[in-house]
Each structure stands twice: as C-alpha cells, then as structure tokens.
Amino acid sequence: xxxxxxxxxxxxxxxxxxxxxxxxxxxxxxxxxxxxxxxxxxxxxxxxxxxxxxxxxxxxxxxxxxxxxxxxxxxxxxxxxxxxxxxxxxxxxxxxxxxxxxxxxxxxxxxxxxxxxxxxxxxxxxxxxxxxxxxxxxxxxxxxxxxxxxxxxxxxxxxxxxxxxxxxxxxxxxxxxxxxxxxxxxxxxxxxxxxxxxxxxxxxxxxxxxxxxxxxxxxxxxxxxxxxxxxxxxxxxxxxxxxxxxxxxxxxxxxxxxxxxxxxxxxxxxxxxxxxxxxxxxxxxxxxxxxxxxxxxxxxxxxxx
Amino acid sequence: xxxxxxxxxxxxxxxxxxxxxxxxxxxxxxxxxxxxxxxxxxxxxxxxxxxxxxxxxxxxxxxxxxxxxxxxxxxxxxxxxxxxxxxxxxxxxxxxxxxxxxxxxxxxxxxxxxxxxxxxxxxxxxxxxxxxxxxxxxxxxxxxxxxxxxxxxxxxxxxxxxxxxxxxxxxxxxxxxxxxxxxxxxxxxxxxxxxxxxxxxxxxxxxxxxxxxxxxxxxxxxxxxxxxxxxxxxxxxxxxxxxxxxxxxxxxxxxxxxxxxxxxxxxxxxxxxxxxxxxxxxxxxxx
Numbered sequence: 001x002x003x004x005x006x007x008x009x010x011x012x013x014x015x016x017x018x019x020x021x022x023x024x025x026x027x028x029x030x031x032x033x034x035x036x037x038x039x040x041x042x043x044x045x046x047x048x049x050x051x052x053x054x055x056x057x058x059x060x061x062x063x064x065x066x067x068x069x070x071x072x073x074x075x076x077x078x079x080x081x082x083x084x085x086x087x088x089x090x091x092x093x094x095x096x097x098x099x100x101x102x103x104x105x106x107x108x109x110x111x112x113x114x115x116x117x118x119x120x121x122x123x124x125x126x127x128x129x130x131x132x133x134x135x136x137x138x139x140x141x142x143x144x145x146x147x148x149x150x151x152x153x154x155x156x157x158x159x160x161x162x163x164x165x166x167x168x169x170x171x172x173x174x175x176x177x178x179x180x181x182x183x184x185x186x187x188x189x190x191x192x193x194x195x196x197x198x199x200x201x202x203x204x205x206x207x208x209x210x211x212x213x214x215x216x217x218x219x220x221x222x223x224x225x226x227x228x229x230x231x232x233x234x235x236x237x238x239x240x241x242x243x244x245x246x247x248x249x250x251x252x253x254x255x256x257x258x259x260x261x262x263x264x265x266x267x268x269x270x271x272x273x274x275x276x277x278x279x280x281x282x283x284x285x286x287x288x289x290x291x292x293x294x295x296x297x298x299x300x301x302x303x304x305x
Numbered sequence: 306x307x308x309x310x311x312x313x314x315x316x317x318x319x320x321x322x323x324x325x326x327x328x329x330x331x332x333x334x335x336x337x338x339x340x341x342x343x344x345x346x347x348x349x350x351x352x353x354x355x356x357x358x359x360x361x362x363x364x365x366x367x368x369x370x371x372x373x374x375x376x377x378x379x380x381x382x383x384x385x386x387x388x389x390x391x392x393x394x395x396x397x398x399x400x401x402x403x404x405x406x407x408x409x410x411x412x413x414x415x416x417x418x419x420x421x422x423x424x425x426x427x428x429x430x431x432x433x434x435x436x437x438x439x440x441x442x443x444x445x446x447x448x449x450x451x452x453x454x455x456x457x458x459x460x461x462x463x464x465x466x467x468x469x470x471x472x473x474x475x476x477x478x479x480x481x482x483x484x485x486x487x488x489x490x491x492x493x494x495x496x497x498x499x500x501x502x503x504x505x506x507x508x509x510x511x512x513x514x515x516x517x518x519x520x521x522x523x524x525x526x527x528x529x530x531x532x533x534x535x536x537x538x539x540x541x542x543x544x545x546x547x548x549x550x551x552x553x554x555x556x557x558x559x560x561x562x563x564x565x566x567x568x569x570x571x572x573x574x575x576x577x578x579x580x581x582x583x584x585x586x587x588x589x590x591x592x
Contacts, residue, residue, distance in 0.1 A: 295553060296355055298530030299362075 009159045012194035015229075018186040018222055027217045030257050040253070041291045047252040048075070048284045049083035050270045051277055052110055052241065055305070056091060056117075056209065065094045068305050069101035076285050076302065079292070085281060086270040087140060091116070092133045099137035110140035110175070114165060117179070117208035119144040123161055130168040140173040141165070144208060145192065147182045155195055162199035175203035175241055175274075180219045181211040189219050193226035203239035209276065214244025217258060224262040237266070243276025249287040252280060278305065316491065318347045318515060319498035321360030322508015327516070328352045335491065337400050346491050349516035351524045354483065357512035358530055361454045361481040364509030369451045369479035377426030380477055383504045384419035390500060391416070394465060397492040401464060414567050415469045421572055422473040429478070429574045433581070444588040449581035451479035452557060453532035456525040458518060458547075460537040464490025466566045468497065471535055474576035476510055480533075483512045485525065491515045518543075526550035526558070533557035533580050 035043055053072050055064060065088075072085050087108035090098050098109045111133040114126040130141055143165050149157045166174050176196040180189050196204050204223055207214040220242045227238045240259070246252055252275060259267050267273055282304075286297035317324040329350035337343045347353075368376075387394070391412050398408035430449060437445040455475050460467030464487045475482050486494030498513040514521070518538075526534045526547045533556055536547045544560045551558040559579050563571055 294527075296358065296524065296528040296530065298528075298554065301529065 007198055009156055009195065009198065012159075012198040013155060013191070015187075015190045015194050015226065018190050020186050020218070023186060023218045023221055027221055027258065030261055031217070031254050033257050035253055035257070037291075041288065043253050043256055044249055044284050044288045044291065045083055046268060047249070047256060047275065048281065048288070049086060050274050051085040051281050051284075052087045052089040052243070052274045053085045053281060053305075054089040054209070054243070054276050054278050055094075056089070056112060060091060060094060062094065062097045064305070065090055065097045066101055069098055069107075071281070071303055071305050072102065072107045073105055074303075075281065076289075079285075079289060082285075082288070086274055089140075089142065089276065092129060092136075095133050095136040095138050108139040109137060110142055111136075111138040112142045112144075112177075112208075114143040116142070116144055116177075117210040119146050120148075123164065126161070127164060127168045130165050134168070134170055134172045138172060140175060140203075141169050142175045142177055142205060144177045144179060145196065147179055150183070150188075150192060150195075155191075158192075159195050159199045162196055162201060166200035173202040174200065175205045175239075176201040177205045177208055177243075178223075179208055179211055180206050180216075181213045186218065186222050189222045190226055193223045194230075197226060197230050197238050201238060203241050203274070205241040205243055205274075205276065207242075207244040207276075209244030212245075215242035215246055215276075217254065220255060221258055221262060224259065228263055231263075237272055239272040239274065240267075241274040241276055243274075246275055246277050247279045248283045249280075252284065314344065316344050316346050316495040316515070318349055318353060319495070319502070319511070319513040320353065320357045320509075321363070321512065322502065324498070324502075325353075328356070333517075335489075338402060343400055344492065346495075346515045349485070349514035349521065351521065353514055353516075354521055354524050354528075357483040357514060358454060358456075358528055360509035360512055361483055362530055364507055365451075365453055365481045367507055368476070368481055368510045371479070373427035373430065376477060376479065377423045379505050380419055380423035380426060380473065383500060383506065384416050384423065386500045386504045387412075387416045387419065387497075390496070393496060394493055397496060398465060401490045401492060410567065411463075411466045415466045418466070418469055418572055419473055422477045422577070425474075425574050425577060426477045429577050432574065433578055433583075437585070439587075442590045444590050445585065446588075447583050447585040449478070449578060450584050452580050452582050453480060454530060455480045455482045455533045455535060455580050456528070456531050457482055457484045457535040458522065458525060458537055459484055459486050459494070460561075460563070460566065461487050461489060461518070463487070463566045465493035465497065467537065467563070468494055470563075470566050470571055471537060471561065472511060474574075475535070475580050476506075478577045478581050480580050481510045481512075483514065483525070483531075485518065485521055486513060486515045488516070488518055522546065523550060526556075527553055529554045531556055533559065535559045535561060535579075537561045537563070 072088050087110045089110040095111045113129045115121040178192045282302045289297050327347040327349050331348040332345040333348050335343045335346050394412045395408045434448045439445045527550045539562045548558050
C-alpha cells in the first residue's frame with residue numbers, strides 16, 4: 001500500500017520471482033497425499049458445492065441452458081443430502097433464461113462478459129456488456145483481461161480496465177480471467193494475479209477454457225500465493241477459480257489439497273473457491289455414489305447436463 | 306571374457322494402449338521349477354481395474370464402429386504377430402512348466418484360433434440374423450450387436466490358449482474388454498498384450514491385468530459400467546458370486562468351465578454370440 005492508503009498499480013508491479021521448479025515439486029508432493037473414506041466423501045461433496053456448472057459454446061440455446069439449470073437444481077435426486085452447485089455460468093444472451101430458471105434457488109447466475117473469450121473490443125463495449133448482464137440479473141461477472149496489452153507491458157491499461165469493470169459490476173461479484181495459457185510464464189501469472197487483485201477482483205480465474213493449456217495446478221498454486229500475500233498485507237480475502245480441463249474427482253481433490261495447504265481452511269468454501277467445469281459434476285457424483293455403495297458407477301445412470 | 310549379465314523382462318500390465326506398473330505399487334513373485342524366481346508380476350488393484358474400464362468404455366464406440374471386415378483384418382494381424390514371436394511364447398510356456406512339445410502345440414493352436422475367429426468376423430452376423438414374418442406391413446429383422454465392455458477372469462490353467470480362446474470371440478464381435486490373466490501362468494498374457502499393442506488393435510480394446518482373482522472378482526462383476534462378465538473356472542462359490550453381483554446392473558454373466566482348450570469344440574461361433582445383444586428393428590413397408 002502506498003502512504004496515503006489508496007491502491008496504486010506500483011504496489012503490484014514487482015512481485016517476488018516465482019521458483020518454477022519449486023512450484024512443480026510442491027504440487028507433485030501434495031498430489032501424493034492420500035484422502036480416504038470419510039475425508040474423501042466430504043471433499044467430494046465440498047468440490048460439488050464449488051462447481052460453476054458451465055456451458056460456453058457458440059451453439060448454446062435457451063433449451064440447453066434450461067437443461068443445465070435443471071441439472072444444477074437436481075444433481076442426482078435419488079441420493080439424499082447432496083449439496084447444490086455454486087453457480088451456473090453462461091454467455092450474456094442466456095442470462096435471462098438462467099435467472100428465470102434459478103430464481104427460487106440459492107444457485108447463482110454467472111455470466112462471462114467483456115467480449116469473452118478474446119477480450120478484443122473497446123473498453124466502452126466491454127463496460128456496456130457488463131452493465132447489461134448485471135441489469136439482467138447476473139450475480140457474478142467473469143471478465144477476461146487484455147492479454148495483448150499485458151504482454152506488451154501496458155499494465156496500467158490492464159489495471160484500469162479491470163478497475164472500470166469492477167465499478168460497472170456494482171453489487172455483482174467480479175471474477176477476472178487471466179487466461180494463463182497465453183501468459184507464457186509463472187512470473188507473468190504472478191504479476192497478472194497481483195494486478196487483478198489490486199484492481200478489485202473478487203475472484204481470480206485461470207482460464208477461459210478455450211485455450212490450451214487451461215487450468216494447471218502449478219498455475220493455481222502461484223495464484224494462491226498471490227492471494228495469500230495480498231491477504232497478509234491487507235486482510236482482504238480474494239477467491240480463486242481454476243477453470244477448464246478439470247474433469248475428474250481425483251484432480252478436483254488435488255486442487256482442494258493445494259488450496260488447504262496454501263490458503264488454509266478458511267478458503268474451503270464456495271465463497272472463495274470455485275471450479276469452472278461441466279463434466280466434473282458427474283464424475284464427482286459417481287465417486288460419491290461409489291463411496292456410499294462400494295460399487296463403481298456408470299455414466300449411463302447420470303444425466304448428461 | 307566376463308559373463309554377460311542377463312537382462313530380465315519387467316512384466317507390466319496393459320491399460321488403454323499403455324504399459325503402466327500397477328497403481329498400487331504391489332507385486333507378487335512368480336516361481337518356476339525348483340522355486341526358481343521367474344519374474345515379479347504386478348498385483349493389480351481395483352483402481353487399475355477402474356482405469357481399465359474407463360479405457361475400455363472410451364475405446365468401445367471406435368472399435369464397434371469398425372467394419373466387420375476391418376476387425377477381421379486386425380484379428381488376422383494379431384495371428385501374424387503371434388507367429389512372428391512364437392519362440393518367445395514357447396519359451397515362456399516352458400518356463401511355466403510345460404514340456405517343449407506341449408508348449409509348441411499350445412502356441413500353434415493359439416495362432417490358429419485367432420485365424421479361426423478372424424474368419425468369422427464378417428460371417429457370424431449373417432448366420433445369427435433373421436428376417437421375421439410379422440402380421441403388419443413391416444420389414445422386421447433381428448441382428449446381433451456388441452454388448453459393450455466385457456470383463457473376463459481368464460482360465461487359470463491355460464495361460465495362453467485359454468486366454469486367447471476367451472478374448473478372440475469377444476473382440477471379434479466389436480466388444481472391448483478387461484482381462485484378469487491367470488495368476489499362476491501370467492507370462493504369456495503380458496507378452497500377448499505386447500502382441501496386441503503392435504497389431505493395429507486400438508488402445509483400450511483389450512486391457513490386461515495381472516493379480517489375485519479373489520481380490521478382483523467382486524470388482525469385475527459389480528462395476529456398473531460393465532455389460533458382461535465371463536468367469537472361467539469351476540469354483541462354485543465364485544461362480545455364484547459372479548452371478549449375484551451381475552444382477553446389480555443386469556450384466557450378462559457367463560461361466561465357462563472348459564478343461565481342455567486344445568479340442569476343436571473349444572471354439573465355435575456361439576461364443577461370439579455370448580457377448581452380443583439381439584436388436585430387432587421394425588421398418589415400415591411403403592404401399
């Protein structure tokens with residue numbers, strides 16, 4: 001923080017360097033941790049409650065969104081005491097449909113905005129899109145940063161853009177997508193995380209899911225460390241959302257271990273951690289039923305979306 | 306000159322077209338004549354099995370979607386590759402306690418058995434299909450289609466021929482499978498997986514595990530994503546357990562109790578039919 005207490009970009013421009021080998025080794029070591037029986041069952045349920053059930057395709061229709069919302073509300077009714085997913089994440093034109101379907105539930109509506117996934121448009125267009133989805137009832141906005149500007153070194157532009165979007169969000173929660181698959185290095189991830197957090201992000205998110213590699217554990221760990229440092233400095237808790245490519249329960253639990261070991265139990269809540277995924281929910285459900293019945297499950301018995 | 310240090314082969318399991326070690330890290334010692342250690346064999350776990358079923362399910366649509374003709378070609382190719390590596394199989398059978406003559410014979414019949422089923426690939430459908438007379442203007446016909454993922458507890462006493470005799474009719478019909486090899490005679494099973502790997506068989510069509518029957522039997526027969534289970538053996542209790550477990554998702558159980566796999570009657574096209582489902586189609590006839 002600068003002397004007068006206001007937030008300046010310069011506070012975030014010189015993050016500590018990232019030890020890539022160290023990060024990878026720590027991830028590998030934590031991945032070996034064995035979570036069994038009751039702990040596994042509660043981890044699976046926790047992961048389920050953290051899912052942003054997502055459909056972001058050009059071919060999305062109202063029907064598809066309704067179906068997804070229905071899935072969010074009825075994950076697997078024949079099994080008692082399942083948590084709901086945290087949110088349903090859609091493109092802006094689908095927000096009214098999702099809001100209508102989910103209005104009587106605690107499932108939030110998240111919308112991507114700011115010319116997702118590329119972010120290639122003017123700031124004015126981005127802001128009006130954000131205002132529009134918030135007006136239509138989105139509880140959460142997932143924005144993308146301008147990776148081109150970031151890689152050119154125009155950090156002020158990136159910072160100001162996020163800050164303006166945050167302002168446009170009003171009450172809605174802002175998730176800032178760094179699209180780490182286009183940032184090349186963990187040092188860049190750390191820098192971009194700092195900028196996003198400084199500019200007012202409620203959540204930082206790894207990826208759009210449209211670029212490979214999407215979410216990876218080393219990237220998530222670096223982002224967690226940025227969140228942790230910010231917390232130590234200011235006491236403010238920022239959330240994390242890894243998205244893209246997390247499709248099985250085993251990987252999800254590995255992320256939760258990383259989270260617990262880096263940020264502590266306080267972050268083990270859907271308010272501060274989300275998975276952006278579509279097929280993960282079914283794998284978690286299948287593993288939960290396996291824990292309960294002792295029998296490996298088949299996808300045939302679970303609704304697709 | 307110094308005596309050359311012998312390079313021992315690592316016998317690994319085969320899942321989804323790859324040769325991993327067992328996820329559990331466990332193994333058992335296989336001993337030959339006079340308690341001579343032959344190899345450390347992977348003691349496959351239920352997680353290896355779970356991964357195998359995922360691989361088999363993934364491979365199913367591709368394999369069942371191949372033309373019957375193409376599957377026949379690939380089965381024939383397996384036989385060709387077996388022929389090329391016959392010495393290895395003969396010596397492994399001898400290591401496991403067979404006489405040279407018996408080993409030679411078993412390998413010969415194994416190769417021929419693959420040729421036999423390769424030949425059936427584009428013929429069994431005609432034989433088992435029918436056009437059915439119905440009392441309405443419909444063209445009504447029934448055809449066999451592969452059931453899906455098949456798990457197999459391979460014969461304990463016949464490590465190569467028995468194994469091949471249960472795998473061939475299942476895969477020629479377009480199914481994919483997970484096989485638990487003989488506990489006491491697993492060498493040929495692992496080498497056979499290497500043959501499959503170099504024979505244009507897509508990864509995941511056959512998945513080969515080694516380990517303990519008693520440990521894996523329940524998983525093989527309870528898994529909800531398995532469509533049929535083949536149990537080779539004469540243990541009444543195990544057979545009953547397989548049948549009961551199969552009721553969970555109504556998978557097809559088959560208990561096979563063949564003692565002598567060298568006989569000609571150990572091969573027949575009805576074994577292909579065991580893992581097929583008959584689909585009947587009603588097609589309206591235009592006036």
